[in-house]
Amino acid sequence: MKLFLFFFIIGHAFAAIPTKEQQFADSLLIVLSNASRPDVRPGMVVASPSREAPNYYYDWVRDTSLTMKSLIDYYEITKKSSIKSKIVQWVYAEEYRQNLPTFSGLGEPKYNIDGSGFTGAWGRPQNDGPALRALAMIKFARILLKEGDSDLIFKTLYHGHLPADSVIKKDLEYVAHHWRESSFDLWEEEKGMHFYTLLSQHVALQEGALFAQEMNDLGASEFYQQESIKIGQFIKDHFLDERVGLLVSIERSSTLGYKNSGLDIAPLLGLIHTSPYQNLFRLNDPFVVVYVKSLIKSFADLYAVNRLYNDLGISLGRYPEDRYDGYQTTKTGNPWFLSTMALGEYYCQLKKQLKQNPKKQDDLIEKQFQRVLFHSDREGHLSEQFHHENGLMQGAVDLTWSHNSFMTAMMSCGFIR
Ligand code: NOJ
Numbered sequence: 001m002k003l004f005l006f007f008f009i010i011g012h013a014f015a016a017i018p019t020k021e022q023q024f025a026d027s028l029l030i031v032l033s034n035a036s037r038p039d040v041r042p043g044m045v046v047a048s049p050s051r052e053a054p055n056y057y058y059d060w061v062r063d064t065s066l067t068m069k070s071l072i073d074y075y076e077i078t079k080k081s082s083i084k085s086k087i088v089q090w091v092y093a094e095e096y097r098q099n100l101p102t103f104s105g106l107g108e109p110k111y112n113i114d115g116s117g118f119t120g121a122w123g124r125p126q127n128d129g130p131a132l133r134a135l136a137m138i139k140f141a142r143i144l145l146k147e148g149d150s151d152l153i154f155k156t157l158y159h160g161h162l163p164a165d166s167v168i169k170k171d172l173e174y175v176a177h178h179w180r181e182s183s184f185d186l187w188e189e190e191k192g193m194h195f196y197t198l199l200s201q202h203v204a205l206q207e208g209a210l211f212a213q214e215m216n217d218l219g220a221s222e223f224y225q226q227e228s229i230k231i232g233q234f235i236k237d238h239f240l241d242e243r244v245g246l247l248v249s250i251e252r253s254s255t256l257g258y259k260n261s262g263l264d265i266a267p268l269l270g271l272i273h274t275s276p277y278q279n280l281f282r283l284n285d286p287f288v289v290v291y292v293k294s295l296i297k298s299f300a301d302l303y304a305v306n307r308l309y310n311d312l313g314i315s316l317g318r319y320p321e322d323r324y325d326g327y328q329t330t331k332t333g334n335p336w337f338l339s340t341m342a343l344g345e346y347y348c349q350l351k352k353q354l355k356q357n358p359k360k361q362d363d364l365i366e367k368q369f370q371r372v373l374f375h376s377d378r379e380g381h382l383s384e385q386f387h388h389e390n391g392l393m394q395g396a397v398d399l400t401w402s403h404n405s406f407m408t409a410m411m412s413c414g415f416i417r
């Protein structure tokens with residue numbers, strides 16, 4: 001076994017590292033394949049093709065919303081009709097599942113591949129889902145409006161009726177009425193109030209208010225706007241921290257027991273997932289800067305791969321105390337592709353904001369991409385994680401979210417035109 005691993009690592013070290021553009025093309029194909037499984041309800045996306053160890057053959061509202069957001073960005077650039085059809089299919093799949101009874105209503109995090117809610121024990125509700133879905137749908141609706149293609153909007157996406165019976169408005173109503181309630185975090189582990197969830201909700205309602213106004217739903221627009229402001233204030237009042245900059249969670253009622261540093265990649269994900277709309281924090285805000293520094297320092301020290309290949313960017317995981325190794329929660333956590341890529345995307349967005357020292361920023365950006373490509377299998381595949389010591393991929397194979405994080409980073413850095 002040891003010998004096998006040895007040859008595997010040696011073989012891996014000699015395989016040519018793909019270019020960013022090659023990886024983008026492969027990631028797009030894999031995302032589309034995970035979004036077009038013959039045994040899955042059309043429009044739904046499996047989190048990974050892996051059906052056991054771990055079984056990720058389900059559709060998570062969060063993963064799917066983020067995936068569709070990246071396809072919508074890609075459609076905006078390329079105007080490929082096949083991509084548009086995929087997005088339209090997704091709109092109908094969401095309409096279908098929004099109207100099914102589930103344990104936690106629209107906060108239900110995970111669905112079976114036939115579209116029905118998962119009924120096993122799970123961390124529910126997860127209230128980031130409806131916010132992320134609304135953000136992606138609003139972006140799509142705006143593109144449709146520009147194209148003069150408003151049929152889908154008025155039939156399915158938005159109208160002012162109450163109780164809400166259109167996809168976007170249902171989510172906005174849910175967010176506006178439930179944001180004060182505690183829910184499980186995006187890692188599905190701790191119940192409380194979370195920076196990531198709240199920032200998604202804040203921005204969804206902010207954009208929702210603007211969109212409602214465009215749809216001439218003026219009373220609702222004002223209501224969404226007010227709730228959005230309250231959420232923004234709540235974040236500013238409770239999540240700023242001298243030590244780690246931005247806190248991950250507060251008011252925790254159900255905890256892992258070993259997660260105590262307050263430091264997590266989730267706020268960084270929140271900042272980039274709500275870009276370009278969020279304007280609560282500038283990316284060079286002193287608290288954000290302290291936070292990103294703390295993240296880098298903590299993971300740089302934690303993972304041996306960061307010391308071994310120190311000419312590459314920093315490998316980041318979910319949070320320093322993580323014990324989920326992609327199979328079990330009794331081990332040492334690993335770096336994740338989507339976390340590592342998030343830092344690269346952050347650098348790109350920061351570069352746009354700072355307009356100074358572009359060479360230094362370009363260097364940091366390139367190194368993050370090279371880190372991700374280095375730990376891939378170099379044939380286009382990206383699992384959920386890579387091992388903190390030997391650097392080899394592990395956890396769910398071809399995690400859709402790993403691939404779409406690569407795609408959004410490429411697009412947001414301006415590498416895809
Ligand atoms: C699956 C969850 O999605 C993941 O976040 C968690 O760490 C593991 N289960 C272990 O609880």
Ligand code: NOJ
Pocket residue numbers: 047056060062063186187188401
């Ligand atoms: C586990 C992750 O913690 C969670 O964020 C994700 O939604 C699921 N896996 C599915 O990818």
